Amino acid sequence: MANKVRPVLLLPVAWSPYPEFTHGLHDGLPLLPTKWAPPxxxxxxxxxxxxxxxxxGQDPVALLYGYSETGHCQWFANLYLISRAKPxxxxxxxxxxxxxxxNLARRECKRCHRARDYVIPPTFGxxxxxxxxxxxxxxSNENGADPWAA
Incomplete structure (x- = not known):
């Protein structure tokens, strides 16, 4: 599967008073490939x-994108301004x-009601x-034997 080639455009961005190079817009946000976002x-x-x-509560100012080699698909991540971030x-x-x-509810058996030292797999319950x-x-039921017999 070939990577989609995106044109490099000079667009105004929220983190700089000057236009910056981006790969266009996606959902109205500047699109930056990996390693292009100023860390x-x-x-x-x-x-x-x-x-x-x-x-x-701030809205994202850009989108980071890349390609997954294992999943063969494109991924996106929202980018936020560090200066506007709150503690x-x-x-x-x-x-x-x-x-x-x-966490206790994840470790408690629904059948015997004991808290175990491990998380109970949801597939078993x-x-x-x-x-x-x-x-x-x-x-023992399949063999025709009495399940309550000792």
């Missing part, structure tokens, strides 16, 4: 998170408590001992 001015959400910041909100005790309850017990019960 001291623009950042993605993950890069802002690494800096201890968040977008803070991340700190974790309060109430947030920590809510996060602990959510129960812990591994309960999965093994249900498989053994199904095998």
């Amino acid at each position: 001291h001015l623009l950042a993605t959400r993950r890069q802002l998170n690494a800096l201890g910041k968040r977008p803070g 991340k909100l700190p974790m309060t005790p109430r947030k920590w408590h809510a996060l602990n309850l959510a 129960m812990c591994f001992p309960c999965v093994e017990a249900s498989e053994n019960t199904n095998l």
Whole structure:
């Protein structure tokens, strides 16, 4: 699959008083290939998170794009102005408590109601001992034996 060739255009941008080279517009935002975005001015959400910041309600000023070699498709990422980014909100005790309850719900078996030391796979919906017990019960039922007999 051949990469789509985009023309290089000189367009006005939000992060500079002068027009900058971009690869046109996509959804009304300047399109920048990887390595073209000025790293001291623009950042993605993950890069802002690494800096201890968040977008803070601002709209993206540009789009970063690239091609995935493994997926053979094009990807896009919103770029935000670092100067307008706000600091991340700190974790309060109430947030920590809510996060602990959510993680506990992921570790609690729906069948035996025990909290396990691992996250229960959603494909099974129960812990591994309960999965093994249900498989053994199904095998004994298929053989015509009484599942409750010892």
